[in-house]
Amino acid sequence: MKVLRQAADDVAWEVQSLPTDKDLTWRRSLCPYCGVGCGLLVGVAENRIKRVRGDASHPANYGLLCTKGALLNQILDAPGRLLYPQARASLDAPFRKTSWEESFVTIRRTFQRVMEKEGPDAIAFYISGQLMTEDYYVINKFAKGFLGTNNMDSNSRLCMASAVAGYTTSLGEDCQPASYSDIELADCFFLIGTNTAACHPVVFQRIKNRKIKFPNRIKVIVADPRRTRTAEIADVYLPIRPGSDVALLNGILHILIEENLIDSQLIQNHTNGWEKMVAVAKRYPLEKAAEICGVAPNLIRKAALLYGQASAALSFWSMGLNQSIHGVAKNNSIINLALATGNIGRAGAGPFSLTGQPNAMGGRETGGLAHLLPGHRLITNQEHRQTMERLWKIPKGRISPKPGLTAIELFRQLEIGKVKIIWIIATNPAASLPSLPRFKTALEKADLVICQDAFHPTETTQYAHLLLPAAQWAERQGTLTNSERRVSLLEKLVNPPGEALPDWEILCRFAKSWGFEKHFSYQSTEEIYEEYKRSTKGTRMDISGISYERLRKGPIQWPCPNSDSLPASRLFANRVFPTADGRARFHAWEYTPPAEPPDHEYPFILTTGRIRDQWHTMTRTGKIETLMRSEPSPFIEIHPEDAKTLALKEGETVEIISRRGKLQAPCRITPDIRQGCCFVPFHWGSLWSKAVVNEATIDSFDPVSKQPELKFCAVKLRRSSCD
Ligand SMILES: Nc1nc2c(c(=O)[nH]1)N[C@H]1C(S)=C(S)[C@@H](COP(=O)(O)OP(=O)(O)OC[C@H]3O[C@@H](n4cnc5c(=O)[nH]c(N)nc54)[C@H](O)[C@@H]3O)O[C@H]1N2
Ligand SMILES: Nc1nc2c(c(=O)[nH]1)N[C@H]1C(S)=C(S)[C@@H](COP(=O)(O)OP(=O)(O)OC[C@H]3O[C@@H](n4cnc5c(=O)[nH]c(N)nc54)[C@H](O)[C@@H]3O)O[C@H]1N2
Ligand code: SF4
Ligand SMILES: [Mo]
Numbered sequence: 008m009k010v011l012r013q014a015a016d017d018v019a020w021e022v023q024s025l026p027t028d029k030d031l032t033w034r035r036s037l038c039p040y041c042g043v044g045c046g047l048l049v050g051v052a053e054n055r056i057k058r059v060r061g062d063a064s065h066p067a068n069y070g071l072l073c074t075k076g077a078l079l080n081q082i083l084d085a086p087g088r089l090l091y092p093q094a095r096a097s098l099d100a101p102f103r104k105t106s107w108e109e110s111f112v113t114i115r116r117t118f119q120r121v122m123e124k125e126g127p128d129a130i131a132f133y134i135s136g137q138l139m140t141e142d143y144y145v146i147n148k149f150a151k152g153f154l155g156t157n158n159m160d161s162n163s164r165l166c167m168a169s170a171v172a173g174y175t176t177s178l179g180e181d182c183q184p185a186s187y188s189d190i191e192l193a194d195c196f197f198l199i200g201t202n203t204a205a206c207h208p209v210v211f212q213r214i215k216n217r218k219i220k221f222p223n224r225i226k227v228i229v230a231d232p233r234r235t236r237t238a239e240i241a242d243v244y245l246p247i248r249p250g251s252d253v254a255l256l257n258g259i260l261h262i263l264i265e266e267n268l269i270d271s272q273l274i275q276n277h278t279n280g281w282e283k284m285v286a287v288a289k290r291y292p293l294e295k296a297a298e299i300c301g302v303a304p305n306l307i308r309k310a311a312l313l314y315g316q317a318s319a320a321l322s323f324w325s326m327g328l329n330q331s332i333h334g335v336a337k338n339n340s341i342i343n344l345a346l347a348t349g350n351i352g353r354a355g356a357g358p359f360s361l362t363g364q365p366n367a368m369g370g371r372e373t374g375g376l377a378h379l380l381p382g383h384r385l386i387t388n389q390e391h392r393q394t395m396e397r398l399w400k401i402p403k404g405r406i407s408p409k410p411g412l413t414a415i416e417l418f419r420q421l422e423i424g425k426v427k428i429i430w431i432i433a434t435n436p437a438a439s440l441p442s443l444p445r446f447k448t449a450l451e452k453a454d455l456v457i458c459q460d461a462f463h464p465t466e467t468t469q470y471a472h473l474l475l476p477a478a479q480w481a482e483r484q485g486t487l488t489n490s491e492r493r494v495s496l497l498e499k500l501v502n503p504p505g506e507a508l509p510d511w512e513i514l515c516r517f518a519k520s521w522g523f524e525k526h527f528s529y530q531s532t533e534e535i536y537e538e539y540k541r542s543t544k545g546t547r548m549d550i551s552g553i554s555y556e557r558l559r560k561g562p563i564q565w566p567c568p569n570s571d572s573l574p575a576s577r578l579f580a581n582r583v584f585p586t587a588d589g590r591a592r593f594h595a596w597e598y599t600p601p602a603e604p605p606d607h608e609y610p611f612i613l614t615t616g617r618i619r620d621q622w623h624t625m626t627r628t629g630k631i632e633t634l635m636r637s638e639p640s641p642f643i644e645i646h647p648e649d650a651k652t653l654a655l656k657e658g659e660t661v662e663i664i665s666r667r668g669k670l671q672a673p674c675r676i677t678p679d680i681r682q683g684c685c686f687v688p689f690h691w692g693s694l695w696s697k698a699v700v701n702e703a704t705i706d707s708f709d710p711v712s713k714q715p716e717l718k719f720c721a722v723k724l725r726r727s728s729c730d
Contacts (some may be wrong), residue, residue, distance in 0.1 A: 015710055023654035026050065030056055030102060035065075037487060038076040038621050039137065039480040041069055042362030043187075043209045044489025045076050046562070049481065056481055065562065067187055068490055073208035074620050079629050081357035082480065083501065085630040087478040089463040090505025098451060102428035102474065109507065111520045114430075118154075118521075121427045126572070131158035131417050134375065135433035136166060136364030139485030139497070141300075141487060141535040142510040143366070143373040144381065145527065146432065148284030149372075149518045151528065152399040157386055157405045158426065160377040161531040162350040162434040163646035166415035167367045168376065168712040169329040170360040173338020176594055176711075177346070178579070180547050181371055181383055184492045185357025188716045190214055192355030195226045195317030197310075199341060200327020202253065204236040205619040207361050207490075215240050226313040230255060231327060231616060233644070234679040235685055235709035242376075243705055244312045245599055246681055249614050249719050250300040252328060256340035258296020259311040260288040263639035268315030268351030277582040279595035287595035296327065301681070315348055318661035321354030326362060326616065330717040334709040336596035343593050361490050366486040372548055372565075373539060377411030381542040386410045398542050400526065411711035414440075422449035424554075430457040432510060433477065438624040438692030441704035441715050444668040459513060462600040466692040477510050478503035484532045485511070486558065492565050494550065496558035511535060529714050544568075547585050558591045558707045567616045601719045605665070605683070611649070612684045613663065615700050616718070621690040629695065641698035645724070646682040650674065653724055663666045663687065665720055670704035671727050685724065 026033045031050035036059075038045040046065020050058035059079045061069035092110040093102035105113075114127055121129045133151050133388070134143070141260040150159040168500055171181045178184070190196075190213045203211040218240050219227045229241040238244045247255055263269055264285060276282050301594055314320050315559045322345060326339040342358045350356035362368050374380040384391035392406040412420055418440060420426040429450075440446045450456055450470035458471035461479040468474055488494050503509075508516075511532060519526035528537050532551035533555045543550045543565075552567040584591040620634040643661050645653075655661065661674045663685070681685055687700040705720040 016475055022162045026449050029656065031502065033499060034500050035062055036253045036481055036500060038072070038079065039365050041207055041362060042367055043207050044365060044487060044493060044495060045072055045209055046495065047072070047076065049080070049500060051500050056083060057499060062698065066493070067493060067562070068209045071209045071212055074634060075622060075628060078633055079237045079480070079609055081631045082627040085463065085483065085627055087462045087626070087630070088504050088507070089460055089474055090507065091476055092506065093463070096473055098470065098626060107516065110406065110475060111517050113473060114455070114457065114517065115521060119124055121454060125179070127154050127156040128158055129425065130154065130156055131412060131421075131428070132432065133417060133434060133436060134161045136163045136370050137433045137486055138162060138365035138370070138510055139366060139483075140369040140373055141485045141532040142514070143370050144535055145511045145529075147374050147381065147516045147520070148399055149407055149514055149527070151380065152395065153518065153523055154399050155405070157377055157409060159375070159411055159703070160414045160416060160417055161330050161370055161375050161489070162378060162436070162439065163364070163370050163719065164413065164415070164714060165330070165439065166326070166363045166505045167329065167360070167371065168413075168714040169334025169338050169709055171376070172712040173342060175362070176335065177339050177342040179584045179589050181515070182547060182578050183360060183368075183455070183490065183492060184351055184578040184583070189215065189321055189355050189665050190358060191217060193217070193321040194224055194355065197228045197314055197320060197322040198237055198500050199322065199324045200337070201323055201325040201361055202231065202235040202237050202616060202652045203323060203361070204239070206325065206363070206389070206617050210617065211237065211627055214693055221490045224316065228310045228313055228670050232681045232684050239555045242631035243306055243313060244308055245300070245310060248299070248681065249612050249684060250331060250601040251300040251598065252294050252331060252334070252337045253340050253596050254291060256309065256337075256519070257288050257291035257598065258293060258300070258307050259314065260344060260668035261296070262293065262311035263292050263344070263347060265314045266312070266315060268349045271351045273402065274347065277584065278591045278593055279588070284343060284347070284593035284595040287597060289586065290597070302535040314344065319353065320348065321355065321357055321359055323352070323359050323361055327718060329714055331714070331719065332602045332709050332716045333596070333599065335711045337559065339594035340596060343595070346591050346593060347515060352577060352582055354577070357459040357577070359490070365489070366487040368490065369486065370494065371487060372543070379414050380406070381539060382546040383548055386592060386692050387671065395542065400523055406681040408689045413713050415708050415713065418446045418449050421453055422446070424452060427454040427599040429517065431467060432459040435465045435467045435626065437470055437625040438699070438701065439689070440706070441701055441717055442667050443699065443701045445706070461507070461512065462493075462624075464694060465626055466624065466694055475513055476505060476507040477489040477506045482507070483509035486536060490567070493562045494553055494565065495562035508520045517684070520626040534543060551564070563571050583730060585715055595710070602716050603719070605721040609665065610725050611682070611722050611724055613665065613700070613703060613720050613722040614684060614718050615689045615704060616686065618688050618690065621688070623690065624692050625690050625695060629690070632671070641672050641688060641696050642675040644680045644686040645678050646680050646684070647676050647678055648682050649685075650676045653726065655726060661724050662725050662727040663703055664666060665703035665722045667705065670697060670702045672698035672700050685722070
């Protein structure tokens with residue numbers, strides 16, 4: 008085996024021929040963590056994954072992997088696997104082992120009792136962007152088509168909802184226009200609200216490689232209140248005040264208009280709303296934008312000129328834009344820049360929202376949010392509902408026309424007793440939701456909490472009456488779609504432990520026990536995929552041409568309507584957009600303040616996010632020693648001036664108090680964060696430490712996308728007395 012390992016900062020880059028170890032069988036797989044969707048080669052022996060390498064032939068990563076992906080072999084045997092169903096009558100009773108059949112009887116009885124009295128909308132599913140497309144499809148079908156409730160939302164509401172709404176309102180549909188291959192064709196990168204180096208390390212490495220290769224020609228702009236490692240490759244770093252992105256983007260557009268760096272042809276022939284856009288942008292002259300954002304005017308000007316003068320610019324963003332009560336406005340505003348400068352539908356250009364979870368995109372495709380149906384269809388559209396009713400072979404009018412409760416709404420309804428049952432699948436809300444004190448109480452009020460997870464305990468299993476053991480990653484088969492619309496097939500390579508089952512199978516077994524044998528008797532994930540595929544026929548995200556057989560030869564991007572068609576790697580090359588008149592829309596937004604601006608009593612801004620070596624609530628990565636080494640414990644980042652005012656020394660424990668709750672974390676004093684702001688990673692839940700940042704965060708959400716403001720709330724800080 009030939010392995011060339013280049014020492015890179017965050018990734019091991021391997022150029023390789025297929026391994027031929029004697030004692031291992033090497034198979035292709037896919038990383039189950041982030042939306043980069045890296046291809047893997049895994050070495051299997053005796054029903055165990057022994058080794059993991061990057062797949063040099065996968066176009067998302069060409070063999071690159073980050074630390075989390077490289078250590079995946081350890082997650083299947085990580086401590087705390089949930090091995091069999093467990094039940095208890097009340098939250099203070101111990102769990103006892105039960106059977107699948109008995110579990111289904113419990114669920115059925117409680118469902119029936121609640122439905123008789125309150126109707127199906129007293130039941131809710133809270134699912135995850137880490138499920139596979141086939142799981143998503145059957146859960147959606149069961150809830151919306153058979154149980155009769157649209158209360159089926161996903162943690163993607165906390166993650167991608169603003170991007171979905173942003174693309175839909177600006178471009179006409181939730182279609183990410185560019186591809187990763189555009190990275191090697193772009194000459195300007197605008198990274199805003201994304202810590203790409205930590206969260207999409209392989210994408211970052213590709214950008215960095217390009218910058219290293221052409222250091223003068225390639226320009227990088229980074230806008231983030233924290234100078235993360237992403238900013239290390241920046242020509243211009245904009246340390247903006249949290250929440251001020253709309254002012255920044257309007258200010259940049261203002262300069263582009265002044266300097267005539269706009270694509271008048273595209274604007275005139277293929278967009279609507281330009282006049283209003285110009286009027287709004289004019290209200291953001293450089294000095295005003297700079298003042299709102301809290302950065303030097305010349306930096307904004309420089310960024311605008313780099314972006315505007317580039318021959319092809321790619322903008323990347325993620326949670327710094329999405330997780331905001333202005334998430335949709337921020338998304339529209341970054342897309343406005345791409346439309347105004349013609350950076351869409353051509354090589355090296357595009358407004359590129361980075362998806363967080365491995366199948367966040369697949370969830371959107373299968374209608375895995377409370378307002379959606381498969382194939383980018385809408386619950387509120389009668390024709391869309393009828394198409395799905397025909398496909399699901401259910402009576403006309405069966406799907407409720409009322410959009411279901413979105414994540415935060417759902418937990419608020421649980422709080423007031425309107426929702427009685429919640430079935431939680433592949434997500435850990437008792438650690439990842441904002442305003443935890445209130446939502447933990449809400450969970451305690453439920454008649455039945457079902458937690459379907461690969462691990463126990465988690466912060467959420469503590470609130471469950473019923474635990475259902477799920478197979479994870481290579482223990483099951485299915486498809487995933489990454490950020491660039493690329494569908495990959497993940498094969499089952501080992502057997503799940505104990506009685507654990509794939510998520511789709513749990514739902515299908517339950518649906519059959521409920522009496523829907525005819526509609527849920529799938530023999531394989533391929534059969535589910537083929538049914539789902541039919542729902543995409545003729546849509547913009549047509550995957551009719553993508554079969555399991557074809558995917559076994561390699562991953563494929565949508566749209567791909569025919570089995571002999573080559574998929575389009577770039578959308579909107581003809582500048583025709585999926586709106587009624589074929590034109591994209593400028594949506595002009597004014598800057599407005601966040602939900603909870605700092606004040607005299609709570610003078611600091613708390614922002615939250617991720618670190619490179621942990622995945623979310625640590626149920627997997629927290630159990631891998633090598634990954635724990637780089638950041639063994641949580642921390643709060645604060646600026647040296649603020650530390651001075653608070654008389655804090657490095658490492659001292661700080662109490663962080665908001666209007667909702669409090670936490671404690673040792674302080675890390677660094678000039679890399681804006682003065683007046685502090686940052687705490689959200690990985691450490693209550694099973695791990697006292698630094699549970701979601702005890703303090705706020706559950707206000709964007710009025711359109713319903714995505715909560717996880718990146719901004721007001722707090723006060725003080726030296727902890729228990730230090
Ligand atoms: N290592 C690792 N990688 C992951 C994950 C993980 O848990 N760990 N999770 C995956 C998932 S699901 C997601 S959604 C992605 C998230 O990926 P990212 O969005 O890159 O991650 P975050 O750290 O949440 O936030 C990104 C940055 O937004 C900045 N920010 C905060 N407020 C603002 C603001 O108002 N404006 C701007 N411009 N920036 C702001 C923060 O300082 C932070 O550096 O990562 C994916 N990849
Ligand atoms: N403060 C703050 N809070 C945040 C964020 C933030 O930036 N700041 N980000 C938000 C975002 S973007 C996201 S995506 C969420 C993520 O938050 P969560 O979704 O709550 O986090 P995970 O730890 O990924 O939870 C996944 C769960 O699924 C289990 N699991 C793994 N594989 C499988 C499987 O195949 N089947 C089943 N059934 N279970 C499985 C894992 O053990 C784990 O318990 O957090 C959100 N919360
Ligand atoms: S970049 Fe993302 S998909 Fe690739 S190995 Fe790392 S976590 Fe996995
Ligand atoms: Mo996410």
